[in-house]
Amino acid sequence: MRKQVVIIGGGPAGLLLACKLLRNGIDFVLIEQRTKEYVLSRIRAGVLESGTVNQLVEVGVGDRLKAEGQTHDGVYISTSDGFFHVNFKKLVNKTITVYGQTEITRDMYDALESWGANLIFEAKGVDLIDFTSDSPKVFYQKDGVTHEIQSDLIIGCDGFHGISKSKLSDDSDNGFSAQLPIGWLGILSETPPLKDELVYSRSDRGFALASMRSQCLSRYYIQVALSDLPENWSDEAFWHELKHRFPAGLVENLVMGPSIEKSIAPLRAYVSKSMSRGRLLLCGDAAHIVPPTGAKGLNLAASDVHYAFEAITGFFRDNDQTGLENYSTKALLRVWKSMRFSWWMTQMFHTIPDRNPFEEKIMASELSHLQDSIAMQKVFSENYTGLPY
Ligand code: RFL
Ligand code: PHB
DSSP states (O other), X not given: OEEEEEEXXXXXXXXXXXXXXXXXXXXXXXXXXXXXXXXXXXOOOOEEOHHHHHHHHHTTOOHHHHHHOEEESEEEEEOSSOEEEEEHHHHHSOOEEEOOHHHHHHHHHHHHHHXXXXXXXXXXXXXXXXXXXXXXXXXXXXXTEEEEEEEEXXXXXXXXXXXXXXXXXXSSOOEEEEEXXXXXXXXXXXXXXXXXXXXXXXXXXOOEEEEEEETTEEEEEXXXXXXOOGGGOOHHHHHHHHHTTSOHHHHTTOOOOOEEEEEEEEEEEEEESOSEETTEEEOGGGTXXXXXXXXXXXXXXXHHHHHHHHHHHHHHHHOOOXXXXXXXXXXXXXXXXXXXXXXXXXXXXSOOTTOOHHHHHHHHHHHHHHHHOHHXXXXXXXXXXXXXX
C-alpha cells in the first residue's frame, strides 16, 4: 500500500488529524492497535478550550458538540474557608465547553466512517522505519498477515505508551519528566453535578474536583497515594472522603449514587525534547503528558494537530519543507506554556507528601492570592480557557 500520510493511533489526536486530511483531499491511512469499542470505552477528558471546539466545528464534527456541550463561563475554587468564582467570561471574554472525550471520539469515528476513511483497527506489532529518508515505511500485522505501507509522512498519535515516541532519538533519554507520588481516583456517577460549573478544591485532606459530563452525569476526583488501588475504595468510602474535602456549606446538597466507573490516573509530566525527526511528527500524548489539573491534555493534542496540519499542507500543496522543520519548535512553545500552568495548578491544589510545611504555606498563599487579586484571576482565566495558537 502507498499513502501520502500514515497516522498511527486512533485517539483524539489521530482522529482530528484524519478528519482534517480527509476534508482536504490528502490520502491517508490510520492504524489503531485496539478495537473501536475499546477506544470509546476510555473515560478521560471533559473540558474543551474554544480553540479545540473551533477545530472540531470547522472540520464538520461539531453538531452534537454544539447541541449537547455545556458552555461554562468560569470555575469555582474552594478552600478550607469557603469558595469563590473565577469568571472567565467577564475577565477575558472567553468560555470553556464541557463535553466528554468519549463523545468527541465517537463523533469523529462516526464522521470518518460515513466519509469512507481508511481506518484499520487491531493492528498489531506496529513498527516504523526510514523516516529520516524520503520514503518512510510502516509495518503492522493483522489476522496473522504482515502489511507494509510506504508513505511520505508518518504522524505518531499513539499516546504515551506508543511506538512513535521511542523513535525520536537514538538514546533512551528523549525528554524532560517529573513524577508526583500521587494520583487521582475518579468516579463517574449518574447523579446531578455538585454545582452548575466545575469546583476545584484545596483542602487539608488533599485535592478534590467536582466535574461533570451532563446534567445527570457527574465526574468526581480525589487525590490519593500513587500506590493506592480503586478496589480499596468502596463507593461509600469515596463519597465520605469527597464530602470532607469541600466546605460543609458547599456539599450539603451533594447527590450521591453508585459509581459506574472507578479508576486511578497517575499525576505525571513529560515533554519530549523534540516533536519531530525527519518525516516523523508526533502529536498529543505521544509527545507530552501534562498532569490533569487544568484539563490541558486533549486540548494540547488539538493544538499540535493544528500545527502539524499546517506543516503537512505546506509540504503537499507548496512542496515546502519549512513547516515540517519548524513544527517541533512551534508546537513545543505552546506545550511548555500549558505545562507550566498545569504544573502550577497541580502544586497549588494538592498536598504533596515530600513537601515541607514552608512549601505548603507558600502554595496555600498562591491560592489566597488568586482569590484576592483580579490580575491573578485574569492570568488564570487566560490560561484555563486556552492560550492562542
Ligand atoms: P490517546 O488518547 O492515548 O490515544 C492514542 C491511541 O493510540 C493507540 N496506540 C497505538 N496504535 C497503533 N499502534 C501502536 N503501537 C499504538 N500504541 C498506542 C492507543 O490505543 C490509543 O487509541 O492519545 P491522544 O490522541 O494524544 O489524546 C490525548 C488525550 O487522550 C489525553 O491528553 C487526555 O485524555 C488527558 N486528559 C484531559 N485532557 C483535557 O484536555 N481535558 C480534560 O479534562 C482531561 N481530563 C485527562 C483527563 C486524562 C485522564 N487520564 C485518565 C490520564 C482526565 C483523566 C483522568
Ligand atoms: C474531567 O471532567 O474529567 C476533568 C475536568 C477538569 C480537569 C481534569 C479532568 O482539570
